[in-house]
Amino acid sequence: QAHWLMTGSKFRCLTRVLFGGYVFGDQGIFVRRDILQQSGGVPKVPLMEEFELCKALRYHGRIALADSTIITSSRxxxxxGVLKTYVLMGRLILLYQLGYSTESLAKSYSKLKSR
Incomplete structure (x- = not known):
């Protein structure tokens, strides 16, 4: 059952893709093999690898959205806590965009419980 704060998640994801050109891994990233290889593959970083991949893919064309649904876990x-998680994830994205290392961001992210 969705928390009321999570009901806007689809809209936030859509605006991030359309205006920022970024997707998260749990949104399902499909890339042709030749384009993935030309872009250097999936970066080997501890966090934000999908953001790094999206930056590299920009040189090969636009991101397209499939008219499909992916169901992911909200555990x-x-x-x-929904609000706490959104705040932390927003903070991590901001710090990433400000140039913080993915290693330091991964330490903060690892503090989230995973059940």
């Missing part, structure tokens, strides 16, 4: 949100 991390409920284990840590």
């Amino acid at each position: 991390r949100f409920f284990a840590n």
Whole structure:
């Protein structure tokens, strides 16, 4: 059952893709093999690998959205509190965009309980 704060998640994801050109891994990223190889593959970083991948893929064309639905688990949100999780994830994205290392961000992210 969705928490009221999570009902806008689909809209937030859509705006992030359309205006920022970024997707998260749990949104399902499909890339042709040749384009993935040309872009250097999935970066080997501890966190934000999908953001790094999206940056590299920009040089090969636009991100398209499939007219499909992917269902992912909300357990991390409920284990840590929905608002607290959104705030932490927003903070991590901001710090990433400000140039903080993915290693330091991964330490903060690891503090979230995973059940």
